[in-house]
Amino acid sequence: MKLQCDVEILNRQLPTYGMKGRGKGMRAVLSIGKHLDKTSQRSHVYLLICTAKDRAGSKYKLKDNIEKFFTWFVEEGKATVRLKEPAVDICLSKADPNSLKNFLSAARLADRGSETSSLPLSTLTPVRARDVEQPKKRLSILSKKDYPLTSNFPYSLEQLQVSWCKLTRVDMRMLSLKALRVLDLSSNHIKKLPATIGDLGCLSHLNLRNNHLESFSEALCLSTLQKTLHSLDLAHNQLRSLPPEFCQLRELVTLKVDDNQLVCLPFHIGRLSKLRFLSAAHNQLSVLPMDFRKLSLENLDLFGNPFIQPNPLDHTIKLTFPLPLQEIASRAVANQRTVFGPQLIPAHLCRDLEVAKICCCGQVCISQYIQSSVSMNLHQVSHTVVLVDNMGGTDAPIQQYFCSLTCYSHFLDSSLQRAAR
Structure with missing residues:
Protein backbone atom coordinates (compact mmCIF):
# COMPACT_ATOMS: atom_id res chain seq x y z
CA MET A 1 0.00 0.00 0.00
CA VAL A 132 8.35 13.07 -4.48
CA GLU A 133 8.20 16.10 -6.74
CA GLN A 134 5.72 18.83 -5.86
CA PRO A 135 2.25 18.08 -7.27
CA LYS A 136 1.60 19.32 -10.77
CA LYS A 137 -0.97 22.09 -11.03
CA ARG A 138 -0.94 22.86 -14.77
CA LEU A 139 -0.94 20.55 -17.76
CA SER A 140 -1.30 21.25 -21.49
CA ILE A 141 -1.79 18.51 -24.07
CA LEU A 142 -1.82 19.86 -27.60
CA SER A 143 -1.65 16.77 -29.80
CA LYS A 144 -3.27 13.35 -29.89
CA LYS A 145 0.06 11.53 -29.58
CA ASP A 146 0.69 13.17 -26.18
CA TYR A 147 -2.70 12.22 -24.77
CA PRO A 148 -2.42 9.83 -21.77
CA LEU A 149 -4.12 6.52 -22.50
CA THR A 150 -2.78 4.32 -19.71
CA SER A 151 -1.96 6.81 -16.94
CA ASN A 152 -4.27 9.09 -14.99
CA PHE A 153 -4.16 12.86 -14.96
CA PRO A 154 -2.33 14.23 -11.88
CA TYR A 155 -5.02 14.53 -9.22
CA SER A 156 -3.62 17.92 -8.10
CA LEU A 157 -4.27 19.70 -11.42
CA GLU A 158 -5.87 23.13 -11.19
CA GLN A 159 -5.55 23.98 -14.91
CA LEU A 160 -5.94 21.45 -17.70
CA GLN A 161 -5.81 22.12 -21.43
CA VAL A 162 -6.52 19.33 -23.92
CA SER A 163 -6.75 20.77 -27.44
CA TRP A 164 -6.35 19.41 -30.97
CA CYS A 165 -6.67 15.82 -29.70
CA LYS A 166 -9.80 14.89 -31.70
CA LEU A 167 -11.76 14.01 -28.56
CA THR A 168 -15.37 13.08 -29.34
CA ARG A 169 -16.42 13.12 -25.68
CA VAL A 170 -15.18 14.41 -22.34
CA ASP A 171 -12.80 11.94 -20.69
CA MET A 172 -14.41 10.90 -17.38
CA ARG A 173 -10.96 10.84 -15.77
CA MET A 174 -10.95 14.64 -16.00
CA LEU A 175 -14.11 14.79 -13.90
CA SER A 176 -12.32 13.32 -10.87
CA LEU A 177 -9.95 16.32 -10.71
CA LYS A 178 -11.63 18.02 -7.77
CA ALA A 179 -9.14 20.92 -7.62
CA LEU A 180 -9.68 21.86 -11.28
CA ARG A 181 -10.36 25.57 -11.79
CA VAL A 182 -9.66 25.92 -15.53
CA LEU A 183 -10.72 23.31 -18.10
CA ASP A 184 -9.85 24.00 -21.74
CA LEU A 185 -11.18 21.43 -24.22
CA SER A 186 -11.12 23.73 -27.25
CA SER A 187 -10.57 22.49 -30.80
CA ASN A 188 -11.83 18.94 -30.42
CA HIS A 189 -14.85 17.03 -31.81
CA ILE A 190 -17.04 16.97 -28.69
CA LYS A 191 -20.78 16.79 -29.45
CA LYS A 192 -22.27 16.46 -25.98
CA LEU A 193 -21.29 17.44 -22.46
CA PRO A 194 -21.80 15.08 -19.49
CA ALA A 195 -23.85 16.52 -16.65
CA THR A 196 -21.07 15.43 -14.27
CA ILE A 197 -18.97 18.43 -15.36
CA GLY A 198 -21.19 20.21 -12.86
CA ASP A 199 -19.59 18.15 -10.08
CA LEU A 200 -16.28 20.01 -10.50
CA GLY A 201 -16.87 22.20 -7.48
CA CYS A 202 -14.00 24.66 -8.16
CA LEU A 203 -14.44 25.14 -11.91
CA SER A 204 -14.42 28.83 -12.82
CA HIS A 205 -13.27 28.83 -16.48
CA LEU A 206 -14.65 26.42 -19.09
CA ASN A 207 -13.45 26.65 -22.70
CA LEU A 208 -15.29 24.51 -25.28
CA ARG A 209 -14.50 26.66 -28.27
CA ASN A 210 -14.36 25.04 -31.72
CA ASN A 211 -16.14 21.77 -31.03
CA HIS A 212 -19.35 20.16 -32.39
CA LEU A 213 -21.69 20.98 -29.50
CA GLU A 214 -25.38 21.00 -30.36
CA SER A 215 -26.77 21.76 -26.91
CA PHE A 216 -25.94 22.98 -23.41
CA SER A 217 -27.92 20.91 -20.94
CA GLU A 218 -30.29 22.14 -18.24
CA ALA A 219 -28.50 19.90 -15.72
CA LEU A 220 -25.26 21.86 -16.14
CA CYS A 221 -27.14 25.12 -15.59
CA LEU A 222 -28.58 23.79 -12.32
CA SER A 223 -25.32 22.28 -11.02
CA THR A 224 -22.64 23.78 -8.75
CA LEU A 225 -21.51 25.78 -11.79
CA GLN A 226 -24.16 28.29 -10.67
CA LYS A 227 -21.79 29.34 -7.88
CA THR A 228 -18.36 28.90 -9.49
CA LEU A 229 -18.40 29.50 -13.25
CA HIS A 230 -17.03 32.94 -14.22
CA SER A 231 -16.02 32.41 -17.86
CA LEU A 232 -17.66 30.23 -20.53
CA ASP A 233 -16.51 29.99 -24.15
CA LEU A 234 -18.91 28.15 -26.48
CA ALA A 235 -17.85 29.90 -29.69
CA HIS A 236 -17.59 28.01 -33.01
CA ASN A 237 -20.04 25.23 -32.21
CA GLN A 238 -23.47 24.23 -33.54
CA LEU A 239 -25.76 25.61 -30.85
CA ARG A 240 -29.24 26.68 -31.97
CA SER A 241 -30.47 27.75 -28.55
CA LEU A 242 -29.56 28.00 -24.87
CA PRO A 243 -32.02 26.65 -22.27
CA PRO A 244 -34.01 29.07 -20.07
CA GLU A 245 -32.10 27.66 -17.08
CA PHE A 246 -28.88 29.06 -18.59
CA CYS A 247 -29.61 32.31 -16.76
CA GLN A 248 -29.07 30.47 -13.46
CA LEU A 249 -25.31 30.75 -14.10
CA ARG A 250 -25.35 34.08 -12.30
CA GLU A 251 -21.61 34.26 -11.55
CA LEU A 252 -20.78 34.52 -15.26
CA VAL A 253 -18.56 37.48 -16.12
CA THR A 254 -17.53 36.44 -19.65
CA LEU A 255 -19.72 34.62 -22.19
CA LYS A 256 -18.67 33.85 -25.76
CA VAL A 257 -21.14 32.22 -28.14
CA ASP A 258 -19.82 33.55 -31.48
CA ASP A 259 -20.20 31.56 -34.68
CA ASN A 260 -23.06 29.31 -33.67
CA GLN A 261 -26.59 29.04 -35.06
CA LEU A 262 -28.42 30.80 -32.23
CA VAL A 263 -31.80 32.16 -33.28
CA CYS A 264 -32.44 33.78 -29.91
CA LEU A 265 -30.79 34.56 -26.58
CA PRO A 266 -32.30 33.30 -23.29
CA PHE A 267 -35.49 35.13 -22.29
CA HIS A 268 -34.15 36.08 -18.83
CA ILE A 269 -30.61 37.02 -19.90
CA GLY A 270 -30.91 40.15 -17.75
CA ARG A 271 -30.55 37.94 -14.67
CA LEU A 272 -26.86 37.57 -15.49
CA SER A 273 -26.16 40.66 -13.43
CA LYS A 274 -22.39 40.06 -13.20
CA LEU A 275 -21.93 39.62 -16.95
CA ARG A 276 -19.44 42.16 -18.33
CA PHE A 277 -18.22 40.66 -21.62
CA LEU A 278 -20.69 39.21 -24.10
CA SER A 279 -19.80 38.09 -27.61
CA ALA A 280 -22.53 36.60 -29.82
CA ALA A 281 -21.31 37.62 -33.28
CA HIS A 282 -22.16 35.63 -36.42
CA ASN A 283 -25.31 33.88 -35.26
CA GLN A 284 -28.90 33.98 -36.55
CA LEU A 285 -30.27 36.55 -34.12
CA SER A 286 -33.09 38.64 -35.60
CA VAL A 287 -34.10 40.42 -32.39
CA LEU A 288 -32.89 40.68 -28.79
CA PRO A 289 -35.03 39.64 -25.80
CA MET A 290 -36.69 42.39 -23.78
CA ASP A 291 -34.64 41.43 -20.72
CA PHE A 292 -31.48 42.44 -22.60
CA ARG A 293 -32.07 46.01 -21.35
CA LYS A 294 -31.12 44.95 -17.81
CA LEU A 295 -27.52 44.03 -18.71
CA SER A 296 -24.60 46.21 -17.66
CA LEU A 297 -21.67 45.27 -19.89
CA GLU A 298 -18.17 46.52 -20.55
CA ASN A 299 -17.82 44.98 -24.00
CA LEU A 300 -20.51 43.73 -26.42
CA ASP A 301 -20.08 42.16 -29.87
CA LEU A 302 -23.18 41.30 -31.95
CA PHE A 303 -21.64 41.79 -35.40
CA GLY A 304 -22.88 39.69 -38.30
CA ASN A 305 -26.41 38.83 -37.10
CA PRO A 306 -29.42 39.22 -39.48
CA PHE A 307 -31.25 41.73 -37.25
CA ILE A 308 -34.62 42.89 -38.57
CA GLN A 309 -35.42 46.54 -39.14
CA PRO A 310 -37.84 47.54 -36.34
CA ASN A 311 -41.25 48.70 -37.54
CA PRO A 312 -43.86 49.71 -34.94
CA LEU A 313 -46.62 48.67 -37.37
CA ASP A 314 -45.17 45.18 -37.69
CA HIS A 315 -46.65 43.28 -34.77
CA THR A 316 -48.02 39.97 -33.52
CA ILE A 317 -51.34 40.01 -31.68
CA LYS A 318 -52.08 37.30 -29.13
CA LEU A 319 -55.05 38.95 -27.43
CA THR A 320 -58.58 37.68 -26.98
CA PHE A 321 -61.52 39.62 -25.58
CA PRO A 322 -62.43 39.31 -22.86
CA LEU A 323 -59.16 38.08 -21.31
CA PRO A 324 -59.31 34.44 -20.13
CA LEU A 325 -59.74 34.01 -16.38
CA GLN A 326 -56.39 32.21 -16.17
CA GLU A 327 -54.63 35.20 -17.77
CA ILE A 328 -56.35 37.61 -15.37
CA ALA A 329 -55.39 35.49 -12.36
CA SER A 330 -51.79 35.02 -13.55
CA ARG A 331 -51.39 38.75 -14.17
CA ALA A 332 -52.67 39.46 -10.68
CA VAL A 333 -50.17 37.01 -9.14
CA ALA A 334 -47.27 38.56 -11.07
CA ASN A 335 -48.29 42.21 -10.57
CA GLN A 336 -48.86 41.72 -6.84
CA ARG A 337 -45.58 39.75 -6.60
CA THR A 338 -47.39 36.94 -4.84
CA VAL A 339 -45.18 34.02 -3.86
CA PHE A 340 -45.82 30.97 -6.02
CA GLY A 341 -44.31 27.54 -6.56
CA PRO A 342 -45.20 24.01 -7.73
CA GLN A 343 -46.30 23.21 -4.18
CA LEU A 344 -48.96 25.93 -4.44
CA ILE A 345 -50.09 25.99 -8.07
CA PRO A 346 -49.74 23.58 -11.04
CA ALA A 347 -46.25 23.36 -12.51
CA HIS A 348 -47.33 24.55 -15.98
CA LEU A 349 -48.64 27.77 -14.45
CA CYS A 350 -45.29 28.26 -12.72
CA ARG A 351 -43.55 27.94 -16.08
CA ASP A 352 -45.90 30.52 -17.59
CA LEU A 353 -45.22 32.96 -14.75
CA GLU A 354 -41.47 32.44 -15.12
CA VAL A 355 -41.61 33.91 -18.64
CA ALA A 356 -43.98 36.78 -17.84
CA LYS A 357 -43.59 39.79 -20.14
CA ILE A 358 -43.45 43.39 -18.93
CA CYS A 359 -45.53 45.94 -20.82
CA CYS A 360 -44.25 49.48 -21.40
CA CYS A 361 -46.82 50.58 -18.78
CA GLY A 362 -45.09 48.43 -16.16
CA GLN A 363 -47.83 45.81 -15.91
CA VAL A 364 -47.31 42.10 -16.61
CA CYS A 365 -48.77 39.98 -19.40
CA ILE A 366 -48.45 36.19 -19.64
CA SER A 367 -49.84 34.50 -22.77
CA GLN A 368 -52.10 37.38 -23.89
CA TYR A 369 -50.13 40.24 -25.42
CA ILE A 370 -49.17 42.22 -28.49
CA GLN A 371 -45.56 41.81 -29.56
CA SER A 372 -43.52 44.23 -31.63
CA SER A 373 -39.89 45.40 -31.72
CA VAL A 374 -38.16 48.70 -31.13
CA SER A 375 -34.67 49.93 -31.86
CA MET A 376 -32.20 50.23 -28.98
CA ASN A 377 -28.77 51.78 -29.02
CA LEU A 378 -26.48 49.13 -27.55
CA HIS A 379 -24.46 51.78 -25.71
CA GLN A 380 -27.36 51.80 -23.25
CA VAL A 381 -26.19 48.42 -21.95
CA SER A 382 -22.46 48.38 -22.78
CA HIS A 383 -19.53 50.78 -22.49
CA THR A 384 -17.83 49.40 -25.61
CA VAL A 385 -19.85 48.12 -28.57
CA VAL A 386 -18.53 46.42 -31.69
CA LEU A 387 -20.39 47.72 -34.74
CA VAL A 388 -23.52 45.70 -35.49
CA ASP A 389 -23.04 45.92 -39.27
CA ASN A 390 -20.74 47.29 -41.95
CA MET A 391 -22.73 50.53 -42.01
CA GLY A 392 -21.31 51.66 -38.69
CA GLY A 393 -24.47 51.15 -36.66
CA THR A 394 -24.71 50.35 -32.97
CA ASP A 395 -28.50 49.94 -32.86
CA ALA A 396 -30.28 46.59 -32.63
CA PRO A 397 -33.96 45.56 -32.41
CA ILE A 398 -35.32 44.49 -29.06
CA GLN A 399 -38.62 42.79 -28.29
CA GLN A 400 -41.41 44.90 -26.84
CA TYR A 401 -44.66 43.58 -25.32
CA PHE A 402 -47.97 45.32 -24.69
CA CYS A 403 -50.63 44.12 -22.28
CA SER A 404 -53.54 45.81 -24.09
CA LEU A 405 -54.63 47.61 -27.25
CA THR A 406 -54.53 50.86 -25.29
CA CYS A 407 -50.82 50.49 -24.47
CA TYR A 408 -50.05 49.52 -28.05
CA SER A 409 -51.98 52.53 -29.37
CA HIS A 410 -50.01 54.88 -27.12
CA PHE A 411 -46.80 53.30 -28.39
CA LEU A 412 -47.85 53.80 -32.02
CA ASP A 413 -48.78 57.41 -31.40
CA SER A 414 -45.42 58.22 -29.82
CA SER A 415 -43.56 56.34 -32.58
CA LEU A 416 -45.38 58.25 -35.33
CA GLN A 417 -44.73 61.57 -33.58
CA ARG A 418 -41.00 60.82 -33.39
CA ALA A 419 -40.98 59.84 -37.05
CA ALA A 420 -42.69 63.08 -38.02
CA ARG A 421 -40.08 65.28 -36.33
Missing part, protein backbone atom coordinates in the same frame (compact mmCIF):
# COMPACT_ATOMS: atom_id res chain seq x y z
CA LYS A 2 1.42 3.35 -1.11
CA LEU A 3 0.15 6.90 -0.82
CA GLN A 4 1.41 10.13 -2.34
CA CYS A 5 0.64 13.28 -0.34
CA ASP A 6 2.14 16.13 1.65
CA VAL A 7 3.48 15.11 5.06
CA GLU A 8 4.52 17.04 8.15
CA ILE A 9 5.89 15.14 11.14
CA LEU A 10 5.30 16.98 14.42
CA ASN A 11 7.14 15.98 17.56
CA ARG A 12 4.67 16.32 20.43
CA GLN A 13 7.53 17.06 22.86
CA LEU A 14 8.59 20.23 20.99
CA PRO A 15 6.12 22.53 22.83
CA THR A 16 7.73 21.39 26.09
CA TYR A 17 10.93 23.06 24.92
CA GLY A 18 9.18 26.12 23.52
CA MET A 19 9.49 24.97 19.91
CA LYS A 20 6.88 24.59 17.19
CA GLY A 21 6.64 22.74 13.90
CA ARG A 22 7.04 24.48 10.54
CA GLY A 23 3.36 24.21 9.71
CA LYS A 24 4.15 23.22 6.13
CA GLY A 25 4.25 19.73 4.67
CA MET A 26 6.70 18.19 2.22
CA ARG A 27 5.81 16.00 -0.72
CA ALA A 28 6.23 12.36 0.28
CA VAL A 29 5.48 8.77 -0.57
CA LEU A 30 4.14 6.63 2.28
CA SER A 31 4.42 2.83 2.14
CA ILE A 32 3.16 0.10 4.45
CA GLY A 33 5.22 -3.09 4.31
CA LYS A 34 7.22 -5.70 6.20
CA HIS A 35 10.77 -5.15 7.43
CA LEU A 36 13.14 -7.56 9.21
CA ASP A 37 14.15 -6.37 12.66
CA LYS A 38 17.85 -7.36 12.91
CA THR A 39 17.75 -7.35 16.69
CA SER A 40 14.86 -9.79 17.12
CA GLN A 41 15.20 -11.39 13.67
CA ARG A 42 11.46 -11.03 13.27
CA SER A 43 9.51 -9.25 10.58
CA HIS A 44 7.23 -6.40 11.59
CA VAL A 45 4.91 -4.12 9.61
CA TYR A 46 6.28 -0.61 9.27
CA LEU A 47 5.27 2.72 7.82
CA LEU A 48 7.97 4.14 5.55
CA ILE A 49 7.94 7.88 4.76
CA CYS A 50 10.18 9.02 1.88
CA THR A 51 10.70 12.66 0.92
CA ALA A 52 12.87 14.53 -1.57
CA LYS A 53 15.42 15.21 1.20
CA ASP A 54 15.29 11.64 2.53
CA ARG A 55 14.52 9.30 -0.35
CA ALA A 56 15.66 6.26 1.70
CA GLY A 57 12.92 7.17 4.16
CA SER A 58 12.15 6.91 7.89
CA LYS A 59 10.45 3.83 9.32
CA TYR A 60 7.79 3.71 12.03
CA LYS A 61 6.51 0.50 13.58
CA LEU A 62 2.72 0.16 13.34
CA LYS A 63 1.60 -2.81 15.44
CA ASP A 64 0.09 -1.57 18.74
CA ASN A 65 1.78 1.78 18.10
CA ILE A 66 -1.04 4.03 16.85
CA GLU A 67 -2.60 6.09 19.59
CA LYS A 68 -5.27 7.77 17.51
CA PHE A 69 -6.49 8.61 14.00
CA PHE A 70 -7.80 12.10 13.24
CA THR A 71 -10.04 11.85 10.16
CA TRP A 72 -12.45 14.80 10.40
CA PHE A 73 -11.22 16.20 7.06
CA VAL A 74 -10.53 12.98 5.20
CA GLU A 75 -12.93 14.03 2.42
CA GLU A 76 -10.59 16.98 1.81
CA GLY A 77 -7.57 14.68 1.58
CA LYS A 78 -6.38 15.43 5.13
CA ALA A 79 -5.76 13.19 8.16
CA THR A 80 -3.38 12.78 11.11
CA VAL A 81 -1.92 9.58 12.54
CA ARG A 82 -0.70 9.89 16.16
CA LEU A 83 2.01 7.39 17.12
CA LYS A 84 2.88 6.28 20.65
CA GLU A 85 6.59 5.75 20.04
CA PRO A 86 8.14 8.02 18.98
CA ALA A 87 5.70 10.68 20.20
CA VAL A 88 4.96 12.20 16.82
CA ASP A 89 1.90 13.22 14.83
CA ILE A 90 2.09 12.37 11.12
CA CYS A 91 -0.01 15.03 9.40
CA LEU A 92 -1.17 14.13 5.90
CA SER A 93 -2.64 16.58 3.39
CA LYS A 94 -3.23 17.06 -0.35
CA ALA A 95 -4.02 13.37 -0.76
CA ASP A 96 -6.61 11.76 -2.99
CA PRO A 97 -9.53 11.18 -0.57
CA ASN A 98 -10.25 7.61 -1.72
CA SER A 99 -6.59 6.60 -1.66
CA LEU A 100 -6.24 8.17 1.79
CA LYS A 101 -9.20 6.20 3.14
CA ASN A 102 -7.74 2.92 1.85
CA PHE A 103 -4.34 3.78 3.32
CA LEU A 104 -5.79 4.57 6.75
CA SER A 105 -7.76 1.30 6.69
CA ALA A 106 -4.53 -0.63 6.03
CA ALA A 107 -2.79 1.26 8.85
CA ARG A 108 -5.61 0.34 11.27
CA LEU A 109 -5.30 -3.35 10.36
CA ALA A 110 -1.54 -3.21 10.86
CA ASP A 111 -1.97 -1.53 14.26
CA ARG A 112 -4.33 -4.32 15.36
CA GLY A 113 -1.81 -6.95 14.34
CA SER A 114 -3.92 -8.46 11.58
CA GLU A 115 -2.45 -11.28 9.53
CA THR A 116 -0.04 -9.90 6.97
CA SER A 117 -1.80 -11.97 4.30
CA SER A 118 -4.84 -9.70 4.72
CA LEU A 119 -2.82 -6.49 4.36
CA PRO A 120 -2.05 -4.79 1.02
CA LEU A 121 1.69 -4.57 1.72
CA SER A 122 4.33 -2.88 -0.40
CA THR A 123 8.09 -3.29 -0.67
CA LEU A 124 9.87 -0.80 1.58
CA THR A 125 12.42 0.63 -0.83
CA PRO A 126 13.78 4.12 -1.55
CA VAL A 127 11.68 6.15 -3.98
CA ARG A 128 12.58 7.83 -7.24
CA ALA A 129 13.07 11.60 -7.31
CA ARG A 130 10.05 12.13 -9.57
CA ASP A 131 7.79 10.35 -7.07
